[in-house]
Amino acid sequence: MSLTDAHRDFDKSKPAAETRPQGITIMATDITKQYGAVQALKGVSVDFHAGEVHGLVGENGAGKSTFLGILAGRVAPTSGSVTAFGKTILGGSPRESRAVGIVAIYQELTMIPARTACENVFLGQCPSSLGLVDYRGMRKRFLELCEKFDVRIAPDARTDGLPIADQQLLEIMRAYQSSAKAVLFDEPTASLGENERRKLLELINQMKAQGTTMAFVSHHLDEVLEVCERITVFRDGAVVASRPRSEWNKRQLVHEMLGNELDSTLQQRPAKPSRTPRELLKVRDLAVPGLLYPVSLTVRAGEVLGVAGLVGSGRTSLMRALAGLEPATGWVEIDGREQGAPRTPRASRAMGIALIPEDRKGQGLVLGRPSASNVILGDMPAVARLGIFQDRNILAAAKAAVAEYGFDPARLRTPARDLSGGNQQKLMLGRWHHARPRLLLADEPTRGIDIGAKTEILAALRKSALEDGLAVVIVSSELEELLVVSDRIIVMRDGHMVDERDCHNDQIDVKTLLHSAFAVQTGEHGAEQMQKES
Amino acid sequence: MKSPGSANGLQSAIAGAPAAKRRMPFDVSDLGMIAALIGVVIVAQIIYPAFLTWTNIRIILSQNAPLGIVAVGMTFVMIGGGFDLSVGAIYAFAATMFAKIAMQNGLVEAGACALVLGTVCGVINGAVVAYMRINPFIATLGSASIFSGLAFVYSNSTPQTPDNPNFMILGQGVWGPLPISVWLLIVTVLIGGFVLAKTVYGQSLYAIGGNETAARLSGLRVGLIRGSTFALVGMLAALAGMIEASRLAVGQADIGGTIPLDAIAVVIIGGTSLLGGEGAVWRSVVGLLILGSITNLFYSLAVDPNIQLVAKGAIVIGAVGLDVWSRARRR
Numbered sequence: 001m002s003l004t005d006a007h008r009d010f011d012k013s014k015p016a017a018e019t020r021p022q023g024i025t026i027m028a029t030d031i032t033k034q035y036g037a038v039q040a041l042k043g044v045s046v047d048f049h050a051g052e053v054h055g056l057v058g059e060n061g062a063g064k065s066t067f068l069g070i071l072a073g074r075v076a077p078t079s080g081s082v083t084a085f086g087k088t089i090l091g092g093s094p095r096e097s098r099a100v101g102i103v104a105i106y107q108e109l110t111m112i113p114a115r116t117a118c119e120n121v122f123l124g125q126c127p128s129s130l131g132l133v134d135y136r137g138m139r140k141r142f143l144e145l146c147e148k149f150d151v152r153i154a155p156d157a158r159t160d161g162l163p164i165a166d167q168q169l170l171e172i173m174r175a176y177q178s179s180a181k182a183v184l185f186d187e188p189t190a191s192l193g194e195n196e197r198r199k200l201l202e203l204i205n206q207m208k209a210q211g212t213t214m215a216f217v218s219h220h221l222d223e224v225l226e227v228c229e230r231i232t233v234f235r236d237g238a239v240v241a242s243r244p245r246s247e248w249n250k251r252q253l254v255h256e257m258l259g260n261e262l263d264s265t266l267q268q269r270p271a272k273p274s275r276t277p278r279e280l281l282k283v284r285d286l287a288v289p290g291l292l293y294p295v296s297l298t299v300r301a302g303e304v305l306g307v308a309g310l311v312g313s314g315r316t317s318l319m320r321a322l323a324g325l326e327p328a329t330g331w332v333e334i335d336g337r338e339q340g341a342p343r344t345p346r347a348s349r350a351m352g353i354a355l356i357p358e359d360r361k362g363q364g365l366v367l368g369r370p371s372a373s374n375v376i377l378g379d380m381p382a383v384a385r386l387g388i389f390q391d392r393n394i395l396a397a398a399k400a401a402v403a404e405y406g407f408d409p410a411r412l413r414t415p416a417r418d419l420s421g422g423n424q425q426k427l428m429l430g431r432w433h434h435a436r437p438r439l440l441l442a443d444e445p446t447r448g449i450d451i452g453a454k455t456e457i458l459a460a461l462r463k464s465a466l467e468d469g470l471a472v473v474i475v476s477s478e479l480e481e482l483l484v485v486s487d488r489i490i491v492m493r494d495g496h497m498v499d500e501r502d503c504h505n506d507q508i509d510v511k512t513l514l515h516s517a518f519a520v521q522t523g524e525h526g527a528e529q530m531q532k533e534s
Numbered sequence: 535m536k537s538p539g540s541a542n543g544l545q546s547a548i549a550g551a552p553a554a555k556r557r558m559p560f561d562v563s564d565l566g567m568i569a570a571l572i573g574v575v576i577v578a579q580i581i582y583p584a585f586l587t588w589t590n591i592r593i594i595l596s597q598n599a600p601l602g603i604v605a606v607g608m609t610f611v612m613i614g615g616g617f618d619l620s621v622g623a624i625y626a627f628a629a630t631m632f633a634k635i636a637m638q639n640g641l642v643e644a645g646a647c648a649l650v651l652g653t654v655c656g657v658i659n660g661a662v663v664a665y666m667r668i669n670p671f672i673a674t675l676g677s678a679s680i681f682s683g684l685a686f687v688y689s690n691s692t693p694q695t696p697d698n699p700n701f702m703i704l705g706q707g708v709w710g711p712l713p714i715s716v717w718l719l720i721v722t723v724l725i726g727g728f729v730l731a732k733t734v735y736g737q738s739l740y741a742i743g744g745n746e747t748a749a750r751l752s753g754l755r756v757g758l759i760r761g762s763t764f765a766l767v768g769m770l771a772a773l774a775g776m777i778e779a780s781r782l783a784v785g786q787a788d789i790g791g792t793i794p795l796d797a798i799a800v801v802i803i804g805g806t807s808l809l810g811g812e813g814a815v816w817r818s819v820v821g822l823l824i825l826g827s828i829t830n831l832f833y834s835l836a837v838d839p840n841i842q843l844v845a846k847g848a849i850v851i852g853a854v855g856l857d858v859w860s861r862a863r864r865r
Contacts, residue, residue, distance in 0.1 A: 323751065349753030363751060366744035368811050377741055377752045380734045387734045431752070 025050045025213045026071065026102075026182060031080035033066055033237075040066045042237045043080070048182065053204060053214040055224040055245075058234030058257055059450035064217050067234070068184050071215065072104035073097030085181060101181030105188055111167050113160035117153050118142040121174045145173050149203055165196045165311045172203060182213040187448055189220060193311030193477065194514070201227050219450060221250050233257055254451060277301045280471040281439050283322070286330035286341055291317040294330065295497045297490060299439070299471035304462055306486030306503075307475045308513045314495035315475045316358065319441045322473070323355035324348030334438050352438030354378065356428045356445055358475075360421070364428050367417035371407075372398035374416045374427050378435030402430035405460050422453025429460050439471045440464060446481060458485045479510045491516040566856070567805050567820050574824055578831045590830065592712065598826040599715035600625075600774035602819070604793055605800040606726040607767030609818045611670075612801050613730070614760045615743040615810030616663060620674040621771040621797060623681035624655045625790035628772035630685050633694035633785025636701050645704075648772050655681055656768020660761030674764075678794070685787035694785040705781025715777045722770065727815035739763065744811025799846070800825055803853040825849070 026048040033041040041063045048054050056064040069075035071082060076092025083089070084100045097104075111120050118138055119126070127134040127141065142155045151173075153166050162170075168188065175183050185204075189197045204214065204227055218224050224231060225248065232242040233256040241256045280301040285294040292314045299305045309315040321328035324342035331338050334352050342348035348355075357363040365374050375398035376383050383389060383397045399409045405426040416424060425445060432440055442461060446454040462485055465472040476482045482489060483503065491499035491513060499516035501508045578585040604621050611618050628648040635644035655677070662673045707714045730736035738759050741749040750756050771793070779785040804821030806813025828849065832842045 325751075345750045346753050346755065349751075355751055357747075357751065363745070363747040366741045366748055366811065368744050369740055373737060373740070377748070377754075380737060384734045389732050389734065389737065435752075 023050060024048065026082070026084040028067070028071065028082045029080055031067065031070060031082070032078045033063075033070065033075065034078045040237050041070075041077070044234075044237070044239050046232055046239065046242065048213045048215060049230070050213050051208055051211045052229040053208060053216050053227050055228035055231040056215060056217045056234060057219075057221065057224055057231060057253060059452055062234035062257070062450075063237040064234045065186060068104065068186055068215060068217055071097065071102060071182075072184055073102070074104070101179060102184065103175040103178060103180040103182070104184040104186065105171050105175055106186045109164070109167050109171055111159045111170060113158070115159060116155060117157050117159055117162065117166075117170055118155035120159050120170055121145065121177060123174060125178055141177065142173075145177060149173060149176075150199060163312055165192050168192060169196060169199070172200060176203070176207065180212065182215070183207065184215040184217075186217045187219065188216070189218060189223060194517075195310065197223070219448065219454075221253050221451075224253070225250060257451065277303070277469075280335060280469075282333040282338075284331040284333070284338075286318070286321055286328055286332065288317050288321050288326040288328045291326070291495055292321060292328070293495045297497070297500075299473060301469045301471060302465050303487045304465050304472045304474060304485055306482040306489040307473060307492060308479060308482055308489055309475075309492030309517050311477070313492040313517065315492040316443060317495070318492065319355065319443050319473070319475055322348065322353055322439070322441055324353075325355075349437075354432045354435060354437035354440050356425070356432070356440070356442040358443040358447060360424050360428060365416040365424055368415055370413050371416050371419065371427055372412040375401050375412075375430045375434055378431040382434070397434060398430065401434035402426055404433075404463075405429050406456060420450075420453075422449045422457065425449060425453070425457050426460075429457070429464070433464065433468070436468065437470065439473070442472065442474045444476055445474060446476065446478065454481070461485060479513050482513070483508065483510065489513065493517060567803070567817065567824070571820050571824050571827070574827050578827055582831055582834045585827075585831065585834070590834075592716075594823075594826045594830045595716045595719070596713040597830070598822055599713070599719040600777045601793065601796050601800065601826075602719045602822045603722050603770050603774045603777070604767065604797040605818045605822055606722050606815055607763075607770035608797040608801050609726070609804075609806055609813055609815050610730065610739065610763040611767050612798075612806055612808070613743045613810060613813045614739045614763045615746065616760060616763060617670040617798070618659065618674045618764060618767050619671065619794045620655070620659060620678035620681055621767055622790035622793035623678040623685065624652050624768050624771040625775035625778070625793050626787050627655065627681050627685035627688070628652045628775035629779035629789060630689045630694055630785040630787050632776045633696055633701070633779050634689060636696040636698055637694060641698065641700055645776060648776050649769055652772020652775070653765050653769040656765035656771075657761070659768065660764035663764060664757035664761035682787065689785070689787050691787065695783065696785075702780055702783050705777045705779070705783075715781070718773065718777065722773075723815055723819055730815055735759065740811055742810075795850075796825070796846075799850040799853075802850065802857070805857060807857070808854070821853075 024047045028044065028046050031041050031044045032039065044063065044067055046054070046056075046067070056067065058064045066075055070077045070091055071084075071089075073089065073092060073094040073096050081088060082091060084097075084102060087100050089096055089100065112123065115123075121142055122138050127137040139155050146153060146155075149169065149172075151166070151169050153162065153170065159167060159170070172188070188200060192200060201223070204216075207214065216224065216228055225245065229245050230242070231245060231248050231253065233240050233253065235257060277300045279298045280303075281299040282296075283298070284296050286292065286296070287294045295318060297305070307315045307318060317326060320326045321330075321341060322332065324345040324347050327343060328341040330341045332341055332351065332353075333339070339351060342351055342353065345355075361367060366377070372394050376394055380389075381387070383393050395409075395412055398412050402412075403409070407423060407426040407430065411419065411423070416427060419427070440461070445457055445461060449457060458481060461472055461474060464470050474482065474485060486503050488503060489501050489508070490497050491501075493516070499513075501512070575586070584590055604625065608618060608621065628651055631651050632644050632648040635647050659670075659674055659677050662668050662677065663670045666673075703714065705715055709717055712720075730739070738749070738754050741752070742754060742756050742760055746756060774793070775790065778789060782789075800821040801813070801818050802808060802821070803824055804813070804817030804819070806817050825846070828845070829842065832845070837845075
């Protein structure tokens with residue numbers, strides 16, 4: 001494997017390269033980064049060791065992503081120095097970082113959509129002879145990698161046709177097969193299902209054994225505790241604590257991340273509503289060819305329905321079908337009016353359905369526009385008179401819509417691009433609070449959002465169900481979260497709805513949900529995954 | 535780079551002050567193009583002392599009025615994420631039709647027909663782009679050829695010269711201190727700027743150009759709104775063609791060859807993004823004044839028109855390069 005070759009290169013002084021190398025490989029000293037008036041990093045020093053995974057945790061905006069960006073050469077530091085594998089990195093040049101052997105894997109994928117899976121893995125370093133690409137060799141190595149990682153991706157599949165989880169795995173395979181001496185992971189598991197997540201963690205353990213230096217940024221603290229040897233906590237652009245794994249537990253991590261703020265981990269399960277409200281949404285035989293088999297369900301006004309399932313189980317298809325993004329068939333009844341399944345987002349909106357998409361930046365927000373414009377986007381005529389706006393009306397409407405989510409009204413003029421993930425999600429919540437739909441769909445609403453904001457977002461979703469009398473449907477990979485926020489949970493598997501549980505009456509926990517999601521008799525696929533799990 | 539305005543906003547946010555503080559009307563990056571315009575004017579004044587005389591300013595404005603009117607429409611198209619290469623053909627077609635109908639009928643009928651023609655051409659472009667989902671570059675490259683061919687067929691490839699002396703009013707007449715064509719440009723700019731900045735339609739257009747999926751999911755009529763920008767630029771191109779025909783006292787099918795690229799250049803020099811979602815009408819006015827001043831300077835120095843073409847191309851590439859560079863720096 002090229003990885004071991006690279007490692008030998010690095011360790012030329014020692015002939016016995018098989019021994020696990022020790023010692024500091026990357027040393028960041030007193031790094032600062034200034035963005036205009038904002039100091040994103042205030043003198044951060046972190047050391048990375050060979051063969052170790054170093055976890056970086058902190059709330060969004062704590063500076064960990066900026067720090068990772070500096071190591072990767074994506075961001076130039078204002079001051080401070082980085083020494084990696086004996087060379088000083090000047091910063092601000094991804095090529096330079098790459099040359100010393102640092103590879104970063106971002107939340108946002110860097111796949112070329114129109115090329116094949118195989119070509120993407122060997123991007124920029126395809127095996128060749130005499131300047132001609134060695135396609136056969138490339139395929140062979142690709143299949144070896146697939147086998148090693150226990151994934152099944154067709155080498156000739158166009159990348160844009162693959163699920164995000166597969167693309168993420170390709171990204172990791174790319175880093176693995178290149179001569180990476182250090183790999184920086186930024187939220188690598190955010191888009192992965194449980195199964196892929198396990199594979200990734202195994203993979204990281206393999207790379208660890210080969211002496212690769214790794215940095216691991218994640219909001220998923222259990223994961224960080226599981227995979228990392230050393231964990232550093234960022235808060236407000238500074239390192240507040242850095243200790244070996246053995247000296248940490250989850251509570252301490254959260255405590256350090258939040259500082260003096262209250263440890264606001266998720267509260268208790270919602271109280272059961274005293275009276276039984278009317279059924280607001282009835283879905284009958286909703287189906288999408290090849291993705292979703294006829295699903296029927298009801299949601300009451302003020303109720304939160306959780307949707308659990310693995311990536312590719314049809315949970316996102318269900319949401320997209322309701323939002324008018326799929327050529328769906330079937331019937332949707334809202335407030336007693338039954339109509340055919342919406343075929344366009346506009347039809348869906350007209351029925352009173354609103355979607356908070358999983359990909360906030362790509363599908364939710366107009367990043368270059370001010371926050372206020374993003375909020376009123378859901379219903380602009382409501383703010384205008386005769387189609388004409390007044391700036392102060394826009395601001396007032398936006399302010400009213402986001403006020404209860406704790407969004408700072410002073411930032412309503414800021415472009416959505418410059419906000420943290422949590423604040424961006426608050427804009428999406430505000431948009432639909434302003435537009436007042438009947439049914440609110442939220443696909444992975446807390447993905448990539450820090451713990452403090454996560455609780456706020458979930459509480460806001462519950463509140464909109466209860467106070468505005470909406471029906472709310474939430475898809476989430478974080479089952480604990482789903483259990484806390486939902487009144488009822490349905491489980492999707494292979495495009496079918498396979499289970500439905502009442503959170504108030506039924507005995508239900510993460511295990512039962514996982515069991516439904518992975519199980520059992522029907523479908524070999526599920527059974528296979530089950531076995532791998534156990 | 536953050537503007538001082540947003541830094542203020544941030545400080546007031548930290549201090550917990552209310553959002554009453556007004557942001558500076560311009561971003562620092564906006565000032566760049568205005569600075570460039572001032573620079574061009576100063577250089578021009580030094581080289582050519584008659585540059586800033588009222589007569590010369592009027593010449594610059596009236597020579598560029600048709601182009602400016604097209605550029606206002608092009609601003610809408612480009613903010614919506616589109617592109618229109620057929621405006622030159624529509625311009626010529628409308629000029630021909632205006633002149634030919636004016637030979638037998640009244641000027642009002644002739645003008646109305648030409649405007650309707652331009653709008654219809656634009657609606658066709660819009661439908662092809664929005665509903666057949668053909669890339670705007672290809673769609674309007676093709677339709678430019680169609681419209682241009684039709685203009686030659688319609689006019690039998692001969693210049694149309696109406697003898698009605700009132701035909702020349704639109705392009706040569708003067709009302710108050712300014713030529714009528716310049717008044718038309720001013721009205722177009724004011725209405726266009728208002729619609730873009732202050733109306734639901736304008737804000738929808740920014741959203742569609744900035745993130746089409748987000749706009750679609752918010753329930754906007756993406757196809758209709760984007761398509762309508764092509765109708766708008768078609769109508770404005772027809773108006774510009776009429777002005778030109780009137781100025782030359784003849785309607786010909788072979789005019790307007792440089793209009794599409796010049797209009798796009800004006801919009802881009804002003805700083806409207808090629809990618810859509812950003813820009814403004816006032817920016818295109820700045821772009822128009824920069825390009826118009828440079829062209830005027832070249833003419834006054836009797837620079838070879840072929841050399842002018844070379845310089846203009848270089849300026850457009852330079853302006854886009856500057857835009858890309860400043861965007862990268864802001865990151």
